[in-house]
Amino acid sequence: MAAPDGTLNCEDFSMFQEGLKVMRTIDDRIVHALNTTVPTVSFSGKVDATQTCKELYESLMKAHLSRDKAIKTCIAQKSEVVAQLREERERDSENLKLIKQLRKEQTNLKLMQSELNVEEVVNDRSLKVFVERCRIHYLPPKV
Numbered sequence: 001m002a003a004p005d006g007t008l009n010c011e012d013f014s015m016f017q018e019g020l021k022v023m024r025t026i027d028d029r030i031v032h033a034l035n036t037t038v039p040t041v042s043f044s045g046k047v048d049a050t051q052t053c054k055e056l057y058e059s060l061m062k063a064h065l066s067r068d069k070a071i072k073t074c075i076a077q078k079s080e081v082v083a084q085l086r087e088e089r090e091r092d093s094e095n096l097k098l099i100k101q102l103r104k105e106q107t108n109l110k111l112m113q114s115e116l117n118v119e120e121v122v123n124d125r126s127l128k129v130f131v132e133r134c135r136i137h138y139l140p141p142k143v
Contacts, residue, residue, distance in 0.1 A: 030060070
């Protein structure tokens, strides 16, 4: 699982994915959050939509940065493990157990790197929905 501070279990890919799933709940529930917090025209006087949209945007950005940092940290850790195993393989190229471990770690590294692409899609989708609903009330700064 993901720790509250945004760290992921980098050793086990299935736990890594489970942690990301937990960290992506804000993106998964963006439509619901917008429906419950951004008022329709008839209720616009009762809620400060500008402030609500701004707070939602800031929490989205915080979640996106946290996940990006966590994924890149795991990729860096796996890259170090792969580099170490490659060095060991150079010294002992006949060790089948070592070769098998290297392949496993390389596969996990590629899977983690592919999560960056998934993350980009999730972020784009969330921002698109956000802009569609909040563009009247709050326009996020250009990045």
